[in-house]
Amino acid sequence: MSQNTLFDKVWELHKVANLPGGTDQIFIGLHLIHEVTSPQAFGALKDKNLKVKFPSRTVATVDHIVPTDNQSRPFQDNLAEQMIDTLEKNCFDNKIKFFNIGSGKQGIVHVVAPELGLTQPGMTIACGDSHTSTHGAFGSIAFGIGTSQVRDILASQTIAMNKLKVRQIWCENKLSNGTYAKDLVLHIINYLGVKAGVGYAYEFAGPAISALSMEERMTICNMSIEGGARCGYINPDEKTFSYIKGKLCSPPNKNWDKAIKWWESLQSDENSIYDDVVKIDAAKVEPTVTWGITPGQSIGVNQKIPTLEEIDPNDQFIAGEAYEYMGFKPGQPIKDIPIDVCFIGSCTNGRISDLRVAAQVLKNHKIAKHIKAFVVPGSERVAKEAKEEGLDKVFMNAGFQWREPGCSMCLAMNSDKLIGNQVSASSSNRNFKGRQGSPNGRTLLMSPAMVAVAAIKGKVTDVRDFLRK
Amino acid sequence: MNNQFKPPSGGFSKINGKCISLIGDDIDTDRIIPARFLKCINFDSLGQFVFDDDRKALKGDHPFDLDDNKDASILIVNCNFGCGSSREHAPQALMRWGIKAIIGESFADIFYSNCIAIGIPCFTLSKKSITIIQKHLENKDLFFEIDLFKSTASSRDLKFNLEIKKTSRKMFLSGEWDTTSKLIENNDLIEKKLNDLPYIKFNSSI
Numbered sequence: 051m052s053q054n055t056l057f058d059k060v061w062e063l064h065k066v067a068n069l070p071g072g073t074d075q076i077f078i079g080l081h082l083i084h085e086v087t088s089p090q091a092f093g094a095l096k097d098k099n100l101k102v103k104f105p106s107r108t109v110a111t112v113d114h115i116v117p118t119d120n121q122s123r124p125f126q127d128n129l130a131e132q133m134i135d136t137l138e139k140n141c142f143d144n145k146i147k148f149f150n151i152g153s154g155k156q157g158i159v160h161v162v163a164p165e166l167g168l169t170q171p172g173m174t175i176a177c178g179d180s181h182t183s184t185h186g187a188f189g190s191i192a193f194g195i196g197t198s199q200v201r202d203i204l205a206s207q208t209i210a211m212n213k214l215k216v217r218q219i220w221c222e223n224k225l226s227n228g229t230y231a232k233d234l235v236l237h238i239i240n241y242l243g244v245k246a247g248v249g250y251a252y253e254f255a256g257p258a259i260s261a262l263s264m265e266e267r268m269t270i271c272n273m274s275i276e277g278g279a280r281c282g283y284i285n286p287d288e289k290t291f292s293y294i295k296g297k298l299c300s301p302p303n304k305n306w307d308k309a310i311k312w313w314e315s316l317q318s319d320e321n322s323i324y325d326d327v328v329k330i331d332a333a334k335v336e337p338t339v340t341w342g343i344t345p346g347q348s349i350g351v352n353q354k355i356p357t358l359e360e361i362d363p364n365d366q367f368i369a370g371e372a373y374e375y376m377g378f379k380p381g382q383p384i385k386d387i388p389i390d391v392c393f394i395g396s397c398t399n400g401r402i403s404d405l406r407v408a409a410q411v412l413k414n415h416k417i418a419k420h421i422k423a424f425v426v427p428g429s430e431r432v433a434k435e436a437k438e439e440g441l442d443k444v445f446m447n448a449g450f451q452w453r454e455p456g457c458s459m460c461l462a463m464n465s466d467k468l469i470g471n472q473v474s475a476s477s478s479n480r481n482f483k484g485r486q487g488s489p490n491g492r493t494l495l496m497s498p499a500m501v502a503v504a505a506i507k508g509k510v511t512d513v514r515d516f517l518r519k
Numbered sequence: 520m521n522n523q524f525k526p527p528s529g530g531f532s533k534i535n536g537k538c539i540s541l542i543g544d545d546i547d548t549d550r551i552i553p554a555r556f557l558k559c560i561n562f563d564s565l566g567q568f569v570f571d572d573d574r575k576a577l578k579g580d581h582p583f584d585l586d587d588n589k590d591a592s593i594l595i596v597n598c599n600f601g602c603g604s605s606r607e608h609a610p611q612a613l614m615r616w617g618i619k620a621i622i623g624e625s626f627a628d629i630f631y632s633n634c635i636a637i638g639i640p641c642f643t644l645s646k647k648s649i650t651i652i653q654k655h656l657e658n659k660d661l662f663f664e665i666d667l668f669k670s671t672a673s674s675r676d677l678k679f680n681l682e683i684k685k686t687s688r689k690m691f692l693s694g695e696w697d698t699t700s701k702l703i704e705n706n707d708l709i710e711k712k713l714n715d716l717p718y719i720k721f722n723s724s725i
């Protein structure tokens with residue numbers, strides 16, 4: 051049983067009661083909702099004749115279904131229109147703050163909350179979306195929930211949950227040039243496997259993590275769930291505090307010192323006890339690319355797709371499925387695999403720093419003729435900042451389409467989809483079968499820089515070779 | 520597929536049903552219900568679309584399409600079932616298709632708690648036992664009686680001791696898996712908690 055970690059402290063602080071069944075009743079400090087997983091929860095609340103308990107502790111935005119080309123209302127897609135309409139109505143009726151399209155604050159829920167200063171250390175944060183783990187980058191305990199739990203939070207601001215175990219993932223050394231947070235987290239998931247995190251919260255720590263910017267830390271925590279961990283977090287430090295300072299919803303100046311003092315008191319103690327500790331050498335991480343149908347099936351860009359004999363017996367079944375679905379041969383190098391579509395965006399890598407890195411690579415280059423490429427900023431604010439820096443021009447000059455903010459082709463609930471068995475180089479987080487909208491579409495996950503260079507070359511390329519020239 | 524869908528309610532201790540096996544590790548919720556079916560404001564129509572892409576790819580040979588499995592209600596799976604997206608649409612689609620309980624080697628966290636929250640108990644068994652069941656199902660039907668009191672699944676010739684989290688087992692026996700009413704009972708404690716949390720005080724209201 052873990053002791054004195056940030057997770058333990060925040061959990062204890064938010065515990066309302068021990069429920070008779072043996073679970074804990076946990077208070078949720080910030081509840082985020084979006085259009086896909088909330089309508090049924092509001093419906094259930096109505097059926098039970100209940101009201102929203104603390105409307106001011108819930109914040110809404112719209113992201114999954116928004117079209118990223120033409121956003122004028124009503125949306126062309128009737129069902130999408132019905133969903134945004136339902137969310138608008140539910141928020142209005144229940145006095146919930148809603149950051150709608152055009153407010154300047156809309157975007158992917160996990161991009162928006164941190165940039166508004168809503169996400170803070172020591173909070174419990176829940177959202178009907180598995181990538182809620184992103185917010186753990188600030189030292190909050192944040193996790194995805196289902197619609198029934200959304201209902202419970204609306205009704206009571208609490209949920210029933212079993213406490214998680216804590217695994218510390220200690221990352222030694224530093225990432226080398228041309229490798230990014232995305233490569234590190236793909237490497238960790240590959241090393242531990244996609245199920246290792248079940249029942250755990252992941253604490254990411256060590257010099258390699260301290261060296262990361264807040265946005266890079268969000269990329270790491272975002273993908274905890276791809277390693278099976280419902281929750282991932284990083285102890286807050288100076289970088290965390292200065293990122294939060296001055297944001298719309300952060301503590302006002304007069305309370306700032308009090309806030310910092312409290313945040314600092316939540317850090318994992320030096321002698322805290324973990325259920326498990328794992329060490330990773332960040333210096334050994336290479337630009338990493340997935341070759342299969344789970345985020346754990348990845349290799350360094352200069353490696354070959356593993357043969358069945360090279361794979362742990364427990365993972366051979368899914369590897370066999372991946373060979374068949376992807377159509378790549380065991381033993382084949384991942385480098386030079388031809389790409390059809392390039393996608394930069396998502397709650398993993400759709401922030402301003404991601405766009406900057408990709409634009410840096412694309413500057414004065416054109417994408418390969420056969421490539422369809424587009425960039426979808428993570429939020430209206432990211433889009434605005436990017437435009438102010440002229441990044442939109444860099445992307446468009448290179449041949450990318452510049453789109454409006456949303457989830458877009460990360461899960462293809464709007465009209466951005468792969469066609470047939472196209473191969474996409476994608477900065478998002480899931481390469482599941484059919485994830486990007488075509489039942490036989492194929493996704494290769496990689497960092498935004500690697501997506502950019504794949505767009506230029508039309509095939510999987512080592513961004514370090516490209517940068518060196 | 521079950522046309523007269525009735526959601527479970529209250530406590531229960533026994534589930535009787537025919538087994539259906541779905542072989543494979545890491546079957547994610549995008550596969551259970553692809554994203555295009557999430558464009559809905561209720562769960563009612565999801566049952567027919569469960570595993571839509573996988574079923575289309577297998578052209579009628581998917582376990583969820585076989586005549587033999589039409590009335591099945593106990594799903595047998597392998598490792599890390601339900602990983603990926605938190606969409607409750609996934610267990611809702613399974614439930615509306617007719618699934619009442621799932622037995623597997625292991626489950627993803629969010630999927631597991633979604634199942635509990637809507638009244639589908641998930642049990643685990645060793646790889647060896649799951650393989651025995653799946654082998655059996657290759658050429659024979661299998662009807663289980665699941666007993667939540669004893670945590671067992673038994674048929675005429677097979678019997679297994681199932682594992683389930685103690686807390687989940689209690690919830691099904693008592694009916695408390697339907698959590699909302701239990702949670703709001705602690706209204707006073709909830710209000711006190713709100714007033715005690717430092718960040719509620721030092722932040723301006725949203």
Ligand code: SF4
Nearest residue numbers: 181396397457460461
């Ligand atoms: S960007 Fe993708 S992973 Fe993130 S919230 Fe949207 S759909 Fe989910």
